[in-house]
Amino acid sequence: MKLDVDFSALDMAVKKMGAQSIKIEFTDEIIPIEPIDKQLDEGIEVNFQEIDFDTGLASYQGRQVLLYIKDHSYGNKIHSVIKDGSKGNRFHIAECQKLAEMRRAGRFERYVVTNRIDGVFSVSGMDTIVNQLVEGEAQLNVCQYCLESxxxxxxxxxxxxxxxRDFVKIFxxxxxxDTYSSFFKFMPSGIAEKSSNAYSDDWEVISKKIREQVNxxxxxCGLDxxxxxxxxxxxHVNGVKSDNSETNLRALCCDCHxxxxxxxxxxxxxxxxxxxNHLRKEQGINFKENWRDVYDLADPGMHGVIDLLERYQVHLPAVGEEVQNQGGRVIAELELAWPLKKVGVAVDKEDAVQATKFGWKVYSMRHALSQIDDLVARVR
Structure with missing residues (x-):
């Protein structure tokens, strides 16, 4: 809905007061927080079949999630889990061999899905000695099979x-x-709320000034x-949002940021x-000479794929390859691509579908990782 508001009276009052006139830039970029986002912060119990692994990552209703089994009744271990979360069930972040084994065995336990970002999980279990349900919170460990997958x-x-094990401790x-934010349309409400409340009241003015100074x-990356x-x-170079000194501020495109x-x-x-990606290509600054350049240009969610490709010593891929139809219209963009071989890796499923219609062999992140030998054979 378009709003027509007349600010002329307000502008006149500002001039009478002698206040400085400041141009404010408005944006229509709104990231909604819906009821399900709040529910996921608390945790939702679901059936295993309701969880989607299309990209390789666990998702629920289009949101990236973690999943775990809340019940810790077995072995009367709920008390020890609350004291030390490493003794509890592992939480899963992706399709892994452990989940695949459970699927093959027909084990479809009810999982709790959440996108809470503080690493704290609600757990429960029966104390068999007193026959009483015990509930609490624990810092569970991530599944190593997921990290590997x-x-x-x-x-x-x-x-x-x-x-x-040390990696798991610092996960x-x-x-x-954050790494896989491009794969999903919504971010966890904890990140959204934290981001929106972190800046000083005059941040819009300061930000605009810094960006103007560098044209x-x-x-x-030098992108105009x-x-x-x-x-x-x-x-903010030092990460402190209240430190708006010019030496602490750098204007960066959202990708570099x-x-x-x-x-x-x-x-x-x-x-x-x-x-x-499109603008870098248009301005001729998407050149790459080594794998470090590929890492810098590519979406962080593809870094796991890039690491394997580098180890297999394949030719450097193009980043942000635009696939065109016969009329020259861009119908898909592939995050990594070998145009001469017509092979690529896509973030978005629809991009993969469209490119496939024009003779490309396109892998998702999930399939690029699980079928790395096949991918390597095609691009060598």
Missing amino acids: INYKKFASLPRGIAR NMADFF YQCQQ LSFNKRLLHVH RKQPNHNHMFVPHEQTQQI
Whole structure:
């Protein structure tokens, strides 16, 4: 609905007071928080069949989730789990061999799905000594099979044993959701609320000033966003949102911003990463000379795939390849691609479908990882 509001009287009052006139930029970019988002923060009990693994990641009604079994009645261990979450059920983040085994065995326990980002899980179990239900909270551990299945932060290359256990100890839920934010249209409500309340009241004015000073160019990749200003953010280098000193502020495109340390977690819709890819190609700054360049250009959710490709020593892929129809219209964008071989890896399912219609062999992240030998054979 379009709103027509007359601010002329307000403008006149501002001039009479001698106040400085400031131009405010409005954006129509709204990330809704629906009732289900709040419910997922608390946890929803579902049947295993209701959980979707299309991308390889666990999702529920289009939201990225974690799933776990809340009940810890077996072995009368609920008390020990509340004291030490590492003794409890592992939570799952992706399609893994453990879940596949349970599916083959016909074990379809009821799971709780959640996108809570603090790592705290509601648990319960019967105390068989006093025959009483005990409820509490615990810091459960992530399933190592899940981490390996998506090669999260190169987990698959870690030796089994101490190195992997140490990785599990430092696993950060918010970092995980942030990495794969392009795969989903909604972010966890905990991240949304934290992000919206973190900045100072005059942040819009300060941000605009910094972006103007650099002529709306990303200070990292050099992308000119003069005509796409909403894609240029201002990053707090030290992560402290109240520190607005100029030495602490850098203007970065949303893609470079999300890849910075201390960016305090942010949600970048896939449409924006695709637009960044298109503009980089248009402006001739999407060149790559080595695998480091591929990592820097590609969506972070593809880093697990890129790690395996690098280890197999295949040719460097194009990043953000636009597939065109006979009329020259772009009908799909592939995150990684080998155009001469007509092989690619897509984030979005519809992109994969459309590219396939034009003779491409397209893998999802899930299939690129699980069928890596086949992918490598096609692009060598």
